[in-house]
Amino acid sequence: MADSALVIGGTRFIGRHVVEDLLDHGYEVTIFNRGTHENPFADREGVAHVEGDRRDDTDLRAAKLSVEPDVVIDCVAYYPEDVRVATDLFADVDGYVYVSSGSAYGVEEIPKREGETPLCPCTPEQATDDSHGTYGNRKAEGDRAVFEAAEAGVNAMSVRPCIVYGPHDYTERLDYWIDRVLTHDRVVVPGDGQNLWHRAYVEDVASALRIVAEEGTPGEAYNVGDRTLVTMEGTVDLIAEAADTEVEVVHAGERELAAADLSPDDFVLYRDYPHVLDTNELSSLGWESTPLPEAMERTVADHRESDRDGSEHDPGREAEERVLGVLDTL
Template identity: 70%
Template sequence: MDAALVVGGTRFVGRHLVEHLLDHDYHVTLFNRGTHEDPFASHERVDHVQGDRSVKTDLQAAAMTVDYDAVFDVVAYHPEEVATATDVFADAEAYVYVSSGAAYGDEVVPKREDETGLEPCTPDQATDDSAATYGARKAAGDRAVFEAAAQGVRAMSVRPCVVYGPHDYTERTDYWLARVREHDRVLVPGDGTNVWHRVYAPDVAEAMRLVAERGDAGEAYNVGDRRLTTLREYVDLAADAMGTDVEVVTAGERELAAGGLAPTGFPLYRSYPHVMSTAKLARLGWESTPLSSAMLATADDHRESDRDGSEVGPDRSDEERVLGVLDTL
């Protein structure tokens, strides 16, 4: 394979995918609406086709005019979009759908592709756009991939957990990077040992390419850092990457309530561990980036951006009230 059609490709995971494909000598065509700034606008090995992925005729026009071996579907958020894409691009050597670890419905540790149950998805959920139905819609997209593979399409799915890295517009990691940059005491919910599996964005990009080149039709592949970290360890990594020395202060639900806070109000907190097995992907030759290197690159991008995560986590004034209560205990 040396030609790829990327549906999306200009923001976060898609941007890393395009960079990775170019590094591996692919010619890339981007298919999107053109509503976001295009970092590849003048790249000689990147072509651009404007269209709406929810409009079948736009996809069909791209299929007829673009030279592609593999199709990477980064921005499919509804199962009907996946079903349409696998039909339109049925002749591709590979169709890779970006699903999510949120597709899993069973709370077990670890979650395995061929054992752990997926979220159900009702017809109403399938057309919804809210965060509450995200996992259900991604799971239904996985089932559309499996159905297409049963009809002879070489369609596959990758399931990343929480993604971090440069260009992360969710700002979940930026919140912690800003905290360790600006304060010498950082409040962490719970006892700091909660685990929510994360993955470095460039590693997701590599996983997508390897699945396209080596994966089996009708299979899903989990993507996550091979070494997991607790939230406290993640904050320590952030401090090391930012070159700061901070005191991590943990607080339970009762202490947090003193500031009107709850553990779930903090980015990357999850009460029950979310851990996904990555053994299946590793068998394709995939490896994850060392955590310190991944966080250093993430921190460098954070410094150059104006992101601070202030919209996705508690106000510092509320945290200060909690810290004050803890100091009196």
């Protein structure tokens, strides 16, 4: 009989890829969510759906009793209490894996290592806040809840992805840059193009979650990110290669950007200080990342089939044209 997996979430981005990966590895999968998003697995053999609110203990308990899962992948635990409730309820499973975040790290150092780099603190007020500013604090406290559960004998583990990209990415962060490459011959990149924000291909995050559930050590956290890091300029070049097109990368410093009332931070995925995660712990479990050209080819292909354009992150092409005009006069 195949192992059963319960995916809390499961219809959007990371969760969607988790379901696919589990199916590819012989699991019987049940997704548990409120049903507010279209279910891409509605007619898929081997995937069941239990509707409910993960923040409603009764709903979560009903899902547990109906599935009796061997493995639980928790994609939508955004508050520490979510993790405490889940690790208590699923204390008898073979593996409970909490999707944390590289944002849980509270110190800027290169690279950030599990068990060494300090995590963000979390006050009681931050633990229940729903703003973006407390995201890292809440994820870090969720990690600590995993560690406490493991000390009590629960097979609970944490996976910390950095910025995730790939097919079905509703955040549209990388879609902005893909759209720029596909629609313009010249692309403005802030600074010298060498800024580094570690990213993780979504299929690799999905496989990491399954491998940690199967092979991970309770009480441990595992970073996940591309094994080869790429700069912002390198990302644009990868997109152009995957799209079989050519593009000119134009560097713009703070002074040139200011001429159009822009700053480097107006460009999505720009980060002044490098964010790099050590992924050796995960690799020691047998995990591998997808080669960057292959990951980008799949990402660009999905973008072309979607209606995503990253426009919510657009600093404004007219402003960029003003920047280009300034640079052309230098």
